Amino acid sequence: MPEALFRHFEKYIRLSAALRAELTARILFRSFKKGELIHHASYICTHSYFIQRGLVRVYFLKDEKEISEYFSCEEEWVNSPKSFIQQQQDIYFIDALEDTDTWVLEVHDLVYLFDHFPEMERYARLSMGTVFGHYMERITSMRFTTAREKYVHFCRTYEDIYHRIPLGMIASYLGITQETLSRIRAER
Amino acid sequence: MPEALFRHFEKYIRLSAALRAELTARILFRSFKKGELIHHASYICTHSYFIQRGLVRVYFLKDEKEISEYFSCEEEWVNSPKSFIQQQQDIYFIDALEDTDTWVLEVHDLVYLFDHFPEMERYARLSMGTVFGHYMERITSMRFTTAREKYVHFCRTYEDIYHRIPLGMIASYLGITQETLSRIRAER
DNA sequence: CGGAAGATTTGATCTATATCAAAAACTACC
DNA sequence: GGTAGTTTTTGATATAGATCAAATCTTCCG
Structure with a gap:
């Protein structure tokens, strides 16, 4: 059931x-x-x-x-x-x-x-309507200019799942290379 | 009516x-x-x-x-x-x-x-559902890497209205500067 | 019609991020 | 549990597009 x-x-x-x-x-x-x-x-x-x-x-x-x-x-x-x-x-x-x-x-x-x-x-x-909200959020995030801003926004939005997703897939989602994302993660 | x-x-x-x-x-x-x-x-x-x-x-x-x-x-x-x-x-x-x-x-x-x-x-x-399609389209367009690709996609998608919108507003929509958009338009 | 405010173009740098390349760290499966 | 395959990291360069600055070109209203 x-x-x-x-x-x-x-x-x-x-x-x-x-x-x-x-x-x-x-x-x-x-x-x-x-x-x-x-x-x-x-x-x-x-x-x-x-x-x-x-x-x-x-x-x-x-x-x-x-x-x-x-x-x-x-x-x-x-x-x-x-x-x-x-x-x-x-x-x-x-x-x-x-x-x-x-x-x-x-x-x-x-x-x-x-x-x-x-x-x-x-x-x-x-x-x-709910799904719509997600899409708006997605569009908002895409307009963040720097790679760091995009990543930070991604982690906030997908707080519960971002650590379950491989780095390369997150990078392609954000429209940046995985090398760049790796470097962003490194600095902290 | x-x-x-x-x-x-x-x-x-x-x-x-x-x-x-x-x-x-x-x-x-x-x-x-x-x-x-x-x-x-x-x-x-x-x-x-x-x-x-x-x-x-x-x-x-x-x-x-x-x-x-x-x-x-x-x-x-x-x-x-x-x-x-x-x-x-x-x-x-x-x-x-x-x-x-x-x-x-x-x-x-x-x-x-x-x-x-x-x-x-x-x-x-x-x-x-229709509006949804627009949003998907929008998200797709935002992930095109180069400024030129984004602009070309914008013109195709908004074929009927793109010439009615000031350059600066299109640039901010695409997430690029108006100088860059102006240069893209110039080359042809 | 003329002049001011706004929009667009052009030019000269600068920088974030892509790209290319290779090493290191995981993962998983036989 | 070791090794092949995948994923991530690190390094060295190249470049698209941002930024700053100033010159034109439009528009629109008094």
């Missing part, structure tokens, strides 16, 4: 027994091992993953290199946003940085829930 | 006569002259503006300077997002870069509409 997921929903809406039952019927549990690929960019993203335990990375390739787009951890949904919403291909890969347990919902099940439970629409609107 | 606004809604949902009437009753028309301030950061943002004609800038102050956050034009809603959604202060100012005509909705009227018209929830969810 996806208790953690129910608790997450109830931050935004009251879950009726009927909705609870439909969710339970349509959601699947799935685990990923550290390093395992969750979504490959050559496919359309048809599943959304609610992370119960673990840490994942959304990234894309530029000049053969993996560039981190963002990181998601416990109590968050992760998918390839544009691909999932518009059901078209996009550039993002998703992999697990730690052993990760998820609850998985297929896009057509989600559509069914939207069509039959108006409160799901409200949930989506409100929780999107 | 806010015909342009109705058309916008109908991209996402069918507007019932009842919802149409409520919208009409609650929305106000307001014009702003070029250079006029639409929202000041010292206030909580209680209104959302649907732009019928014109161009506005959302910006904030850093070290006395105005930094452009983004630009909005025809057929888009503009407000100070976090301030409007969470009804708390935030750093953003909004002003008109051209003479601008808007339809204005107060936050408590919007809440009323959400509470009485479930299709408004759906509208919000779907249209937020």
Whole structure:
């Protein structure tokens, strides 16, 4: 039973027994091992993953290199946003940085829930607001001029997970080289 | 009658006569002259503006300077997002870069509409998806390494409005100096 | 229409960070 | 538990773009 997921929903809406039952019927549990690929960019993203335990990375390739787009951890949904919403291909890969347990919902099940439970629409609107906040924060951080400012802001924003992410992935997230980030960390 | 606004809604949902009437009753028309301030950061943002004609800038102050956050034009809603959604202060100012005509909705009227018209929830969810796309695009663009790449991407993304925005404001949007942007423009 | 304020361009340095290269420190798996 | 592979650190240079300064070019209002 996806208790953690129910608790997450109830931050935004009251879950009726009927909705609870439909969710339970349509959601699947799935685990990923550290390093395992969750979504490959050559496919359309048809599943959304609610992370119960673990840490994942959304990234894309530029000049053969993996560039981190963002990181998601416990109590968050992760998918390839544009691909999932518009059901078209996009550039993002998703992999697990730690052993990760998820609850998985297929896009057509989600559509069914939207069509039959108006409160799901409200949930989506409100929780999107939260995600929105993250994006604004991200944009803010990107405009910090110096590499040090960016890194300090990153550590403040991801206080709970920054020490679980390899240095090189943080560097690509911040748009700086790993050498520079290493030097920044060294000085203190 | 806010015909342009109705058309916008109908991209996402069918507007019932009842919802149409409520919208009409609650929305106000307001014009702003070029250079006029639409929202000041010292206030909580209680209104959302649907732009019928014109161009506005959302910006904030850093070290006395105005930094452009983004630009909005025809057929888009503009407000100070976090301030409007969470009804708390935030750093953003909004002003008109051209003479601008808007339809204005107060936050408590919007809440009323959400509470009485479930299709408004759906509208919000779907249209937020669009805005989301813009943000993703924005983040992508910010990670382009060179100033030239950023500018080229900006021109492609804002093809219809980039020539309506002063150079200095574009530079601050891109996080580069106006001297650098001027030099980039010169070479061709 | 003319002049002042603002916006853009041009020029001459300076510096933070990229790049290239190699050593050192981890990690993990057979 | 040792060794191959990965990740991080350290070092030496190169460079894009910042900064400072001043000259033009626009705009707009009295």
